[in-house]
Amino acid sequence: VRFASDNRPGVAPEVLDAITDEAARFGDAYDEGELPRRLDAALSELFEHETYAFPVLTGTAANSISLAALCDPWGAVLCSPFAHVLIDECGAPEFFGGGLRLVPLPGPLTTLDLAEIQAIIDGSATYDVHHMALQALTVTNLDELGGAIRPDRMAALGEVAKERGLALHLDGARFANAVAATGASPAELTWRAGVEIMSFGGTKNGALMAEAVVVFDRARAERIARLRKRSGHLFSKMRFVTVQLLAQLRDGRWLDRAAHANAMARRLADGLGVRPPDGNELFVTISSATSATWSAEGVEFYDTPLTGTETRIARLVTTWATTPEDVDEFVRIAHEQTPGGWEKS
Amino acid sequence: VRFASDNRPGVAPEVLDAITDEAARFGDAYDEGELPRRLDAALSELFEHETYAFPVLTGTAANSISLAALCDPWGAVLCSPFAHVLIDECGAPEFFGGGLRLVPLPGPLTTLDLAEIQAIIDGSATYDVHHMALQALTVTNLDELGGAIRPDRMAALGEVAKERGLALHLDGARFANAVAATGASPAELTWRAGVEIMSFGGTKNGALMAEAVVVFDRARAERIARLRKRSGHLFSKMRFVTVQLLAQLRDGRWLDRAAHANAMARRLADGLGVRPPDGNELFVTISSATSATWSAEGVEFYDTPLTGTETRIARLVTTWATTPEDVDEFVRIAHEQTPGGWEKS
Amino acid sequence: VRFASDNRPGVAPEVLDAITDEAARFGDAYDEGELPRRLDAALSELFEHETYAFPVLTGTAANSISLAALCDPWGAVLCSPFAHVLIDECGAPEFFGGGLRLVPLPGPLTTLDLAEIQAIIDGSATYDVHHMALQALTVTNLDELGGAIRPDRMAALGEVAKERGLALHLDGARFANAVAATGASPAELTWRAGVEIMSFGGTKNGALMAEAVVVFDRARAERIARLRKRSGHLFSKMRFVTVQLLAQLRDGRWLDRAAHANAMARRLADGLGVRPPDGNELFVTISSATSATWSAEGVEFYDTPLTGTETRIARLVTTWATTPEDVDEFVRIAHEQTPGGWEKS
């Protein structure tokens, strides 16, 4: 049973159908013609605001183009100490941004005390030429520990950013799961809270490959378009990315897929008797023995040792493709093979 | 009828089948597991040499990563004055390469006098710190005017490069068409001629999205892998790119597809009574009136005015998806609607 | 006798005096306090316009910061095929500019047909995302062949740039010689002609080390200040650069020094019976034998072979430190040792 990552399943049927339809057709090259306009229209409706999408081919690109569009090369970006852009992208933001800097805060943006964030900004904000200029704050929703940021928290972060003159970026690789988890509208979690630019994720939610840089102000278009082209993310058959996003957005399928993944994670938590997660990622404290047994039983998952202990933190990710049977099978394995092998809450 | 570009058709059936198969499966993330090894094995057999492939998502990325892997930021790359890397990639090589420079030669690499190339290299090669260091030569095959470079010419260019200490890069966006056109082996057109790194194109030959940086020496792997990740071209579902390339390589389908496209271009030339092209691009000199008529008749193609004249150069591109009926329909239109409207040879 | 370069003499007395005075003093660090304001005031008076100077430590830095301040990383800069920024700075503009591109015109900006420049701009100006964006034109005065550009030509170049939306940059490493040669005002040769940013050279005119990025619009200050700091050109004892520039500007000494250098070059031309140059660089066509004899006689100069001939082009540079005796000694050597060994005009 597979709980390693939401980039492991294949492609959701509605997306594959859209690709298959398009595959039989001649069409426009690059990001031209009718399809981009249809995507912008669909997103504008979803976000209840004029919205412009720049499809790209990976989340790394979406995040890095976004930050490079917001910052000068001498700009600094505040982020969570666990942010994907900081840890898992081999310095892509620095590369796209001409040597900008990511500055980790002392804790996750989901829970860090707002006054502490303000104090850090104020302390860094000696805006003279010897120091990098704080220019942006990047937030991830779902966050890096699987938590959903709710509209009031987003608005509060947006307020801090705005007061201090920082642009607010949202890494939305799992934005669909966050919307499903919070019941908030996409607008509440983005532009209404002050988000100027976001990475809108499709790949983890069933697309073959579909991410987009999304902005709410046309004035940002030129820089994004240039950054996208120069980094090789203006795909000649871009219509194949656009139709995936359109297929996901049609009739709310993107949200259904994410809601399903979230429900599977809750089912998993129920089965294990642990606190249910907001989204589709469940973190469980297990013993090394449990870890070994689960792996031996064919459970696919990642875990990380807690330094200096025999304890490990397992991450179990559910997806649009996870079935109740998958969950139940795993729960059975856990109870039968590793009773008492994880921490209940 | 459609002759605008080989990035306009959809996806060849064997590629779509491979995607569809993979779509139903969980698999490895990024570029891990069995599939990359199978791709390297398939290419090693094709090239008759140990070969390592780094799939990427666009030709822009393939070319730019290749040049950045070969050069220092203070390196200069000789290229054709019509090279795609020079003209059509918005400076992507400069971006990936930290500010390297492309230096256009006075004519196409396919036909430019070798002694002239040598003289230019010798003239530039004042290797002191005030001048950029000539470090690479990039060649495109099919070239930018649709011509195929034959093994003896490639070998001669490789010889010039080697004597002067330049690395040789091949932009193979239409490499399949070049192999089909020349009847040469992939080896003869690459490493045997001194090519150290190439962009191996799949997208124009029927893939949805599949390009690869291909090298013949494992020592180059680390830089390429880093450049690929940092530029956002390490796709989390990379197996979907790999299976496309594998599907194209299986049973020589990649070559059949290209041979078909080339044959359609020759049929087009025959029908128009002009000199047949090497590959799948036919350039025809037409009048402005002809251009207008063809467009009015629904022919999709690009043309460029010859400065200061009423004459235009039309580019007609055939593809794996072009049918003999498409060609014949176009030929009929040309003869019936624009008799005498193009230059015969 | 020394005619190799104007970076070979030492330091003019007024500059050395200023350094010596300042050396005995404590002062402000970096670019603060009273001195920068005095420099801006002196230049504002000189240029008859509000003027802001950013002293830097080399001409390479002045030019590269200027171009990077004008252009995006995807910007292209038109230049002379002989431009110092293109040939002699190891790609520094590309480095400072995040991968911008220098595009050589087919001839020197001093003499190239304006209509040809316009046509080239119009031909390149397919302002779509696949192509780099033409954003600036850089001109050198004195130019690379020692010629002075007169106000009407500067204005014409500025007009072309403005019509096409390009910013105009002036490399003024020998701006003093150009002002002295033309008798024009600094204003006529710069902002009145449309120059937005210039490199104002002091080092070749007697300074120890003093160059400045000069702008006529305060809105450009932030980018320049950041680029200067990040590239290591915000010197902690910057006041020692500022006092050099102030010493040069005082009582028109900068212009006297340049006028002297120019006069020495004319004296040289007279002595040799060749056409007098505009500024302080005399190019003379000589035989290889002449070249060898001059060197043997201790004349310091550079020459370049004309490819495929026994003829060479000698560059003889006069400076603020060149004496009439130096010139006469050289003329004597030439006439006595190499009669008929150079081309008269």
Add this chain to the structure above:
Amino acid sequence: VRFASDNRPGVAPEVLDAITDEAARFGDAYDEGELPRRLDAALSELFEHETYAFPVLTGTAANSISLAALCDPWGAVLCSPFAHVLIDECGAPEFFGGGLRLVPLPGPLTTLDLAEIQAIIDGSATYDVHHMALQALTVTNLDELGGAIRPDRMAALGEVAKERGLALHLDGARFANAVAATGASPAELTWRAGVEIMSFGGTKNGALMAEAVVVFDRARAERIARLRKRSGHLFSKMRFVTVQLLAQLRDGRWLDRAAHANAMARRLADGLGVRPPDGNELFVTISSATSATWSAEGVEFYDTPLTGTETRIARLVTTWATTPEDVDEFVRIAHEQTPGGWEKS
């Protein structure tokens, strides 16, 4: 009385004399001729090892070129949380290094537990393509709090770096003060301890402008030379920098100057009754009232508030130009005007 910074005094007489001598002379351009060889020889003797110096114009450049020479763009550099490269250079290392990253350790390298450094390296060292590659460790001596690092500590840091495959860089802006403070040989504090590249500071020690990138292995020369030229730090009258460094090194003047500055700081500490510093920087805890009084009395110094208190940390810097009378005058002011206004130790 002036204790604000060691970049505030003018130029030491031996340095000014050297400049004045050279100012009267024609000489070689850039970094050529006899002088660079003499500098390398002088440094080789000083360091008891083959040594190659690349004079540059600022410490920002020296440090940034050094780190860029050691690292790939995807490299990370461990540093102190107070490192000048991290805090005060506006991201210059990121710029020179094509987007490398500085990673602050949890405490100063002078005192941080070695096992903690090792653990952090081991924890970061998941050397896969998703993470930046730890490639260097940078140490400052004198450190950022004025402390001298002794040979055994340097050797221990070098050992950690070597075991983990990191290159060791030394920021030696106040290296002379560190040598004077420790009584160690330059060799012990550099290559014998594993330092591969260092910034050798002259400007704070009495030079007008003289810093150098210093390496102990000729193989590093090419990259450094290219980075220096491309960043505009290959000064056309470089001989004026070289003669400053030669003047400082002659007869141990560089060390005498630093020893004097250190002695003045000890005298200051004695006068105030606080613990004497290693080098030329004294940090004293004062009240806000004391700070205001000292300023009012004309004492030039910097201080920083301790967040949330009325207490401030004053930094008093002595220099080659500080006299015993300056110190005594300040001590008198302190005792008379602000009795009990600072913390004794």
